[in-house]
Amino acid sequence: MSVRENAGETMARAKDEFMKQFGKDYGYPDAPKDIDEIRASEFKRLQGLVYLDHAGATLYSEAQIEAVAKDLTSSVYGNPHSQSDSSLATCDIISAARQQVLDYLNASPKNYRCMFTSGATAALKLIGECFPWSSESCYMYTMENHNSVLGIREYAFDRGAAAVAVDVKEGTCLQNRSHESSFEFLEHTVQRRAHLFQQNALNGKTSGNTYNLFAFPSECNFSGQKFSLDLVNYVKEGGGKPLTGSPRRRGCWMVLIDGAKGCATEPPDLTRYPADFVVFSFYKIFGYPTGLGALVIRSEAAKVLTKAYFSGGTVSASIADVDFIKRRDNIEQVLEDGTISFLAIASIRHGFKIINTLTHSAISRHTASLATYTRTKMMDLKHENGAEVCKIYGRNTSQAPYQDMGPTIAFNLKRADGSWVGYREVEKLASLSGIQLRTGCFCNPGACAKYLYLSHSDLIANFEVGHVCWDDNDILHGKPTGAVRISFGYTSAFEDAEKFLGFLVNSFVEKLNASGDGYPLRMKTDPISGVGSLQLVRSVQLKSITVYPVKSCAGFAVYKWPLSNIGLKYDREWLLKGPTGEILTQKKVPEMCNIRSFIDLECGILNLESPRCKERLHVPIQENSSFDYMEELDIYGQRYKVQCYNDEVNMWFSEAIARRCTLVRCSSSEYRSCNIMGGRGNMCRDTWGKLNFVNEAQLLLVSEESVGDLNSRLNSCGFMSLSAEFKLVQRSNLEAILFSVFTLDFLKDNSGCVQRVLVDAMRFRPNLVISGAEPFAEDDWKSLHIGKARFTSLGGCNRCQMINLDQQSGQPHKAKEPLATLASYRRVQGKILFGILLRHEIKDAEDGEQNNFGERWLQVGQEVHPSIR
Numbered sequence: 076m077s078v079r080e081n082a083g084e085t086m087a088r089a090k091d092e093f094m095k096q097f098g099k100d101y102g103y104p105d106a107p108k109d110i111d112e113i114r115a116s117e118f119k120r121l122q123g124l125v126y127l128d129h130a131g132a133t134l135y136s137e138a139q140i141e142a143v144a145k146d147l148t149s150s151v152y153g154n155p156h157s158q159s160d161s162s163l164a165t166c167d168i169i170s171a172a173r174q175q176v177l178d179y180l181n182a183s184p185k186n187y188r189c190m191f192t193s194g195a196t197a198a199l200k201l202i203g204e205c206f207p208w209s210s211e212s213c214y215m216y217t218m219e220n221h222n223s224v225l226g227i228r229e230y231a232f233d234r235g236a237a238a239v240a241v242d243v244k245e246g247t248c249l250q251n252r253s254h255e256s257s258f259e260f261l262e263h264t265v266q267r268r269a270h271l272f273q274q275n276a277l278n279g280k281t282s283g284n285t286y287n288l289f290a291f292p293s294e295c296n297f298s299g300q301k302f303s304l305d306l307v308n309y310v311k312e313g314g315g316k317p318l319t320g321s322p323r324r325r326g327c328w329m330v331l332i333d334g335a336k337g338c339a340t341e342p343p344d345l346t347r348y349p350a351d352f353v354v355f356s357f358y359k360i361f362g363y364p365t366g367l368g369a370l371v372i373r374s375e376a377a378k379v380l381t382k383a384y385f386s387g388g389t390v391s392a393s394i395a396d397v398d399f400i401k402r403r404d405n406i407e408q409v410l411e412d413g414t415i416s417f418l419a420i421a422s423i424r425h426g427f428k429i430i431n432t433l434t435h436s437a438i439s440r441h442t443a444s445l446a447t448y449t450r451t452k453m454m455d456l457k458h459e460n461g462a463e464v465c466k467i468y469g470r471n472t473s474q475a476p477y478q479d480m481g482p483t484i485a486f487n488l489k490r491a492d493g494s495w496v497g498y499r500e501v502e503k504l505a506s507l508s509g510i511q512l513r514t515g516c517f518c519n520p521g522a523c524a525k526y527l528y529l530s531h532s533d534l535i536a537n538f539e540v541g542h543v544c545w546d547d548n549d550i551l552h553g554k555p556t557g558a559v560r561i562s563f564g565y566t567s568a569f570e571d572a573e574k575f576l577g578f579l580v581n582s583f584v585e586k587l588n589a590s591g592d593g594y595p596l597r598m599k600t601d602p603i604s605g606v607g608s609l610q611l612v613r614s615v616q617l618k619s620i621t622v623y624p625v626k627s628c629a630g631f632a633v634y635k636w637p638l639s640n641i642g643l644k645y646d647r648e649w650l651l652k653g654p655t656g657e658i659l660t661q662k663k664v665p666e667m668c669n670i671r672s673f674i675d676l677e678c679g680i681l682n683l684e685s686p687r688c689k690e691r692l693h694v695p696i697q698e699n700s701s702f703d704y705m706e707e708l709d710i711y712g713q714r715y716k717v718q719c720y721n722d723e724v725n726m727w728f729s730e731a732i733a734r735r736c737t738l739v740r741c742s743s744s745e746y747r748s749c750n751i752m753g754g755r756g757n758m759c760r761d762t763w764g765k766l767n768f769v770n771e772a773q774l775l776l777v778s779e780e781s782v783g784d785l786n787s788r789l790n791s792c793g794f795m796s797l798s799a800e801f802k803l804v805q806r807s808n809l810e811a812i813l814f815s816v817f818t819l820d821f822l823k824d825n826s827g828c829v830q831r832v833l834v835d836a837m838r839f840r841p842n843l844v845i846s847g848a849e850p851f852a853e854d855d856w857k858s859l860h861i862g863k864a865r866f867t868s869l870g871g872c873n874r875c876q877m878i879n880l881d882q883q884s885g886q887p888h889k890a891k892e893p894l895a896t897l898a899s900y901r902r903v904q905g906k907i908l909f910g911i912l913l914r915h916e917i918k919d920a921e922d923g924e925q926n927n928f929g930e931r932w933l934q935v936g937q938e939v940h941p942s943i944r
Contacts (some may be wrong), residue, residue, distance in 0.1 A: 124510075134566055172421070180353060186374055187373055197368060210236060211285040216238075350373070385400060447480075561575060621841065622644075625649040637931065649768070681696050694720070858942045
């Protein structure tokens with residue numbers, strides 16, 4: 076039996092066991108199509124992908140989009156602010172859509188109204204803007220809330236109101252809680268802008284009724300924890316002293332439910348839980364349309380909202396040159412600005428048709444079964460020394476009934492020695508494995524700080540060292556700064572969960588006994604064992620020299636080239652930046668690889684050509700020539716003085732990459748010295764040398780033998796099968812099958828054959844290529860001499876997705892090679908290493924030679940003399 080056949084049988088057995096436990100809830104057995112049929116017919120684009128970010132956005136079905144396209148191409152929908160037939164048809168569609176939204180929340184049209192907004196965030200902003208805040212008001216919200224909910228407090232502060240974050244005591248906010256009196260609120264510091272409070276009090280703005288607002292999510296988008304909807308009645312009825320025990324808490328309490336996450340699988344029942352406001356976005360429920368959300372508002376609550384701005388369609392009459400306005404009585408028309416997105420609104424009925432066919436109760440059970448299964452398996456994962464692999468976040472996660480947890484799992488991973496695995500490492504490896512997930516704090520700073528035990532001082536310290544949202548600083552001061560999140564949706568299948576679990580097992584579960592086959596699935600936390608330990612048996616020579624004048628553009632090969640105090644002279648001395656100041660690289664603009672460059676040292680000209688440009692560009696390289704002006708630029712956290720070029724130069728590059736950009740050059744008198752001493756997330760590694768626009772160090776060296784070793788793994792028919800067969804012997808059947816099924820599925824092309832990949836050394840954009848060493852011997856080199864020049868090794872180069880780009884076509888390899896294979900055997904502490912970084916040691920030169928770089932040249936054919944660590 077082949078590995079693949081064995082894998083299929085094992086997967087089938089695993090699914091059989093899953094179905095014995097969750098069969099009554101999984102897969103929509105009562106719907107016209109079960110989940111396997113839905114995936115096969117409506118989500119064919121997911122073949123080879125595992126999509127686990129439904130909390131970010133669920134996926135639209137092909138049938139849904141086909142229905143939308145047929146509707147829009149066969150109907151005429153006019154602007155609803157008119158009396159034409161097409162306009163009246165649009166009004167009917169909008170009215171029906173409002174009712175569909177109310178039906179989804181089981182809200183009576185007698186008690187609730189539906190407003191359309193550009194999304195849940197816009198709905199929350201509308202509430203904050205129109206709410207009747209006063210200096211006696213209080214805005215209370217749970218710690219576990221999205222930034223969009225926190226943002227409402229700015230409106231409260233501006234009117235002198237107080238704001239306070241609370242925790243609902245752990246274990247008391249469960250869905251099946253039987254005693255309302257068991258709720259207990261634990262308050263954080265009361266926030267207020269004192270000067271605005273005093274100003275509003277002096278202006279008499281504290282008179283009249285006092286309105287307060289309490290906000291909570293039906294489901295936390297960070298942890299997946301569900302909040303009891305009984306909180307609605309508890310707060311509105313004044314069921315506890317925390318809400319009524321002091322003067323600042325008196326008055327009427329209104330309740331806001333952020334349903335952006337929860338509405339996708341379990342929308343609140345507003346007949347049972349009459350919240351005043353509920354917000355959500357449609358793309359979270361059925362994928363399309365984006366840019367459309369709803370504010371469902373209780374009719375009594377709508378009466379206290381006051382909106383200053385008016386626009387087209389929101390007034391019955393107005394006079395341009397007199398202060399006269401008569402607003403409409405219809406609350407939807409008052410709160411909706413101008414012409415709403417009526418074509419998007421016309422499209423939501425096709426999404427609701429799918430959801431209503433499956434039923435949201437069945438969706439809830441289906442997604443809960445997958446999340447419960449996955450969460451349980453994750454908690455059971457152990458390294459061979461018994462240490463836990465996964466730290467899952469949430470209240471009493473191991474004890475909470477599955478109905479109290481949404482289909483979202485936030486977690487971090489630990490190594491066998493107890494150190495944290497950075498979430499960016501997980502995200503990178505997941506991407507290479509065809510798994511789509513999300514990392515960070517998910518715009519939920521309260522939950523992130525709470526579950527990761529980040530104090531105020533921790534958060535401020537992280538910010539002061541440069542950590543901001545979406546950066547690579549995933550571990551600071553020994554603590555994670557965020558987490559990994561997977562989330563299931565109505566289209567998720569058992570195979571998604573199983574392949575994700577296989578990814579965890581094969582990428583992060585550590586074994587005490589290293590494999591002896593030479594093809595380990597991943598590196599341990601210790602250095603690469605055995606690499607570089609072999610003695611050189613023949614001479615090592617410099618095979619090629621490549622200079623890359625413009626960062627991320629194509630370089631040019633030379634027979635010999637001068638060295639300077641920044642490495643190869645003119646290397647990475649220019650770069651392109653976008654209109655907002657962002658640095659452009661092949662990661663963002665693959666077309667940059669098609670810009671060819673060459674420097675004529677005798678003529679002092681940088682020559683450039685592009686297939687998109689009819690003429691070549693010639694840029695003089697002498698100092699103080701050709702550039703337009705000087706400015707300072709912040710790049711990689713360092714300040715540069717740069718030369719900026721005129722419109723003619725910038726227009727040439729803009730045409731070459733088909734987007735606006737500008738060329739800048741590092742001033743020769745202002746090369747940066749990196750002052751960041753190592754540390755996770757800091758790109759710069761050379762803390763002594765002078766640097767141009769490089770990420771980590773002056774030069775990159777790659778060995779032809781190491782490239783050959785990689786190619787043998789990429790192209791050996793036996794590599795995948797031998798690895799899988801070896802795991803069948805060394806590991807349990809489950810682990811083996813998870814590896815083999817997932818990897819083979821990922822690498823096969825449309826014909827079902829395993830794709831063959833061949834890379835050359837230039838795929839890695841090295842400055843220096845050597846030949847004659849054993850594969851990966853360079854990993855153990857402390858320093859090396861080439862001719863008269865001496866270089867210090869700064870260690871292995873951490874590779875990224877850029878090496879998956881074919882430097883000739885600019886197209887990424889579909890199987891994400893060679894990075895995926897490198898990750899399987901060249902990963903150390905979250906870094907995928909290939910090639911070594913070098914610093915040119917000019918301090919070792921004689922005094923006269925330091926000031927005369929023209930006498931120090933590298934030349935192809937020179938011998939390389941390494942010093943072993």
